[in-house]
Amino acid sequence: MRHILKLHGVVVGWSDLGKIQGGLGRAHGTFRPSVGYELVEPIFRMFAEAVPRDGARDESKLARYHKSRDALNLELFDDADERIATSAIHIVDYTSTESGAPLELDVLISDDGYWRRRTQPSVV
Numbered sequence: 001m002r003h004i005l006k007l008h009g010v011v012v013g014w015s016d017l018g019k020i021q022g023g024l025g026r027a028h029g030t031f032r033p034s035v036g037y038e039l040v041e042p043i044f045r046m047f048a049e050a051v052p053r054d055g056a057r058d059e060s061k062l063a064r065y066h067k068s069r070d071a072l073n074l075e076l077f078d079d080a081d082e083r084i085a086t087s088a089i090h091i092v093d094y095t096s097t098e099s100g101a102p103l104e105l106d107v108l109i110s111d112d113g114y115w116r117r118r119t120q121p122s123v124v
Contacts, residue, residue: 001079002014004079005031005077007040007072011034011035012039013032013105014031015030015105017105022118024108025108025115026106026108027106028104028105030102041093043065043068043072044090044091044092045093045095045096046061046064046065049096050065076089085110085111085114089108090107091106092104
């Protein structure tokens, strides 16, 4: 199922969120940005600067990232354009430091109905 990420109605990108950890309320998968990604890209690249994969953390920059990310008020929608309640949305973007690094959407979904629909077996 396609999950669409929006910023004030502007499509930022989408993911199938193919990997789930229902017990944790977490879903993640490859993120495919759209033109709207340019609006939020600097914030998610700030995370990559604050928490580089080599392990050195910049706590001040990480705090600025969290404040900026939360202020975005990103929204997640299903392929029927129904809003899915979330408690956190993060885009993993290390493309500025790792050539060819894939983008990933990582979401904490607080919508119990979503998890019931997502984890119940399909009836054919």
